[in-house]
Amino acid sequence: MGKGLSERPPTARRRVVVVGAGLAGLAAALQARLEGASVVVLEKTDEARSGGNTRLAGGTIAVPCGSGPWEKAAYVEDLVAKAGGRCNREVVEVLAANALDDLSWLGAHGARFDPATPIAPYRVNAAHIAPAQFVGMPAFLDALRSSFLSMDGAIAHETKAKQLILSGQGRICGVRAVDRDGVVDYLADSTVLATGGYAANRELLESFVDPNAGAMVLRGASWLTGDGLLMAREIGAGLTHMGGLASLHVAAVSPENPRYGIPDHAVPYCLSVNLEGRRFHDESRGYVANGKALLRQPAQRAALVFDEKIKQQPRVSKSLATFRRLGLPVIEADSLAELASRMNVPPARFLRTIEEFNAAVEDGRALSADPPKAALAYKVMTPRFYAFCPLIPGITSTFGGLMINSDAQVLEADGRILPGLYAAGEVTGGLFCDDYIGGSALANCMVMGRRAGARATGRSAGPDATVRSVPEQQGALEHVGLGSDVLLRQNRPG
Numbered sequence: 289m290g291k292g293l294s295e296r297p298p299t300a301r302r303r304v305v306v307v308g309a310g311l312a313g314l315a316a317a318l319q320a321r322l323e324g325a326s327v328v329v330l331e332k333t334d335e336a337r338s339g340g341n342t343r344l345a346g347g348t349i350a351v352p353c354g355s356g357p358w359e360k361a362a363y364v365e366d367l368v369a370k371a372g373g374r375c376n377r378e379v380v381e382v383l384a385a386n387a388l389d390d391l392s393w394l395g396a397h398g399a400r401f402d403p404a405t406p407i408a409p410y411r412v413n414a415a416h417i418a419p420a421q422f423v424g425m426p427a428f429l430d431a432l433r434s435s436f437l438s439m440d441g442a443i444a445h446e447t448k449a450k451q452l453i454l455s456g457q458g459r460i461c462g463v464r465a466v467d468r469d470g471v472v473d474y475l476a477d478s479t480v481l482a483t484g485g486y487a488a489n490r491e492l493l494e495s496f497v498d499p500n501a502g503a504m505v506l507r508g509a510s511w512l513t514g515d516g517l518l519m520a521r522e523i524g525a526g527l528t529h530m531g532g533l534a535s536l537h538v539a540a541v542s543p544e545n546p547r548y549g550i551p552d553h554a555v556p557y558c559l560s561v562n563l564e565g566r567r568f569h570d571e572s573r574g575y576v577a578n579g580k581a582l583l584r585q586p587a588q589r590a591a592l593v594f595d596e597k598i599k600q601q602p603r604v605s606k607s608l609a610t611f612r613r614l615g616l617p618v619i620e621a622d623s624l625a626e627l628a629s630r631m632n633v634p635p636a637r638f639l640r641t642i643e644e645f646n647a648a649v650e651d652g653r654a655l656s657a658d659p660p661k662a663a664l665a666y667k668v669m670t671p672r673f674y675a676f677c678p679l680i681p682g683i684t685s686t687f688g689g690l691m692i693n694s695d696a697q698v699l700e701a702d703g704r705i706l707p708g709l710y711a712a713g714e715v716t717g718g719l720f721c722d723d724y725i726g727g728s729a730l731a732n733c734m735v736m737g738r739r740a741g742a743r744a745t746g747r748s749a750g751p752d753a754t755v756r757s758v759p760e761q762q763g764a765l766e767h768v769g770l771g772s773d774v775l776l777r778q779n780r781p782g
């Protein structure tokens with residue numbers, strides 16, 4: 289540090305400093321500003337790259353199917369079940385209570401959505417940021433940023449938060465940051481951490497997940513290194529859900545474009561087939577379970593197969609449209625044998641796989657297939673035939689993070705509140721475990737970000753309601769057991 293750089297006076301004290309300008313950070317900043325607080329957002333990148341994984345996201349936001357108590361309770365049950373019951377249920381209830389209102393709130397700040405679609409087989413809807421998957425996020429972030437700036441909010445780009453500042457009374461009273469001119473202290477009554485996940489932090493992946501995890505293909509931004517998590521841990525914050533493969537979101541993606549080449553919507557309707565031409569798991573469990581099952585397959589490569597009829601499913605055609613738009617290969621053939629040879633899998637084995645699966649399909653399930661398919665089972669028999677091929681596993685995001693309560697307050701490992709410190713979004717842990725329903729990460733950022741902003745200004749009003757009623761069990765998901773971790777052997781690009 290050059291002479292004089294550390295001698296800059298601290299900034300004027302503000303009510304709230306927010307670290308990170310992704311969805312969680314901007315939602316917190318907007319809400320805090322709406323409460324009348326003076327707010328500054330610190331963002332370590334320049335404006336063009338700011339927004340971390342939010343900028344790169346597909347744009348699906350998981351919301352309840354309706355505003356009634358049954359729909360909200362069903363949303364809670366399905367999200368909790370998807371985490372194997374190992375999640376902070378109170379936070380899920382806050383999501384259920386607020387997600388639809390908060391979607392309208394984002395709309396009022398310039399966000400544009402396509403009509404919501406159901407996320408089968410769950411009792412959850414997907415709102416989609418317009419105009420298409422992976423297209424609308426920069427404009428979405430621009431809209432939120434403009435709205436915040438128009439209310440005299442401040443954003444300091446290229447300003448990296450390095451350390452939390454503790455007062456003599458043990459309250460967090462701001463952030464020490466570094467910008468082009470050196471160190472500067474941003475003093476504030478409350479601090480909101482919204483620095484995103486740690487998928488790009490090799491040390492954290494290799495220590496907490498698997499010695500080989502640092503070599504996996506990364507789908508997100510390369511500078512999301514868990515800064516907020518590390519800063520908070522330094523002053524005693526507890527971490528949760530960091531262990532093993534259960535702490536990662538893994539998806540099967542095209543090696544040509546791991547970031548955007550993802551057939552996530554299509555997975556539950558199709559057949560996932562490995563290099564030997566065999567199915568290897570229940571595709572109806574969704575695209576994260578599919579991505580993790582792929583880690584255990586030969587060469588960690590697979591294909592996702594469907595026919596002309598399955599192609600008509602809106603969520604399958606949505607994934608197809610994404611691949612077509614990106615110019616990514618989708619194999620097509622008039623016969624299954626031809627498809628097998630183009631996929632480079634043994635045709636005889638592949639044909640037997642399809643034949644056995646088709647014979648097992650009954651009432652939308654294939655329970656006697658090996659492995660069984662519990663839902664969304666359709667015979668693959670109508671030409672033309674298609675395959676997203678090849679697909680490899682890639683890390684999308686991280687599920688572990690800071691312990692928080694349902695008011696977004698950061699907790700020590702023994703449950704004590706760290707006064708003055710809030711966190712929201714992917715920097716927090718405890719909401720997802722092993723798997724999640726697509727779109728619930730952005731739902732978490734939206735709802736808990738807004739809530740952190742309100743609470744940071746001392747407001748208990750605003751987004752407060754929780755959902756407590758339990759839905760009828762019919763249609764609810766069973767809690768699934770967690771698989772053991774496996775060795776991961778992908779290479780990171782670049």
Ligand SMILES: Cc1cc2nc3c(=O)[nH]c(=O)nc-3n(C[C@H](O)[C@H](O)[C@H](O)COP(=O)(O)OP(=O)(O)OC[C@H]3O[C@@H](n4cnc5c(N)ncnc54)[C@H](O)[C@@H]3O)c2cc1C
Nearest residue numbers: 308310312332339340341342346347348449484713714730
């Ligand atoms: C390719 C891809 C597609 C995805 N699609 C979806 C989807 O469709 N639906 C869904 O629900 N989820 C999706 N996700 C996950 C979701 O995008 C993220 O979980 C979510 O955007 C995280 O938002 P956030 O605000 O917590 O963090 P981010 O959006 O990552 O923002 C964090 C910000 O903090 C800044 N920052 C970090 N450290 C510091 C520091 N020390 N000082 C200052 N600033 C700092 C970063 O530069 C960044 O701007 C996807 C993820 C990826 C990678």
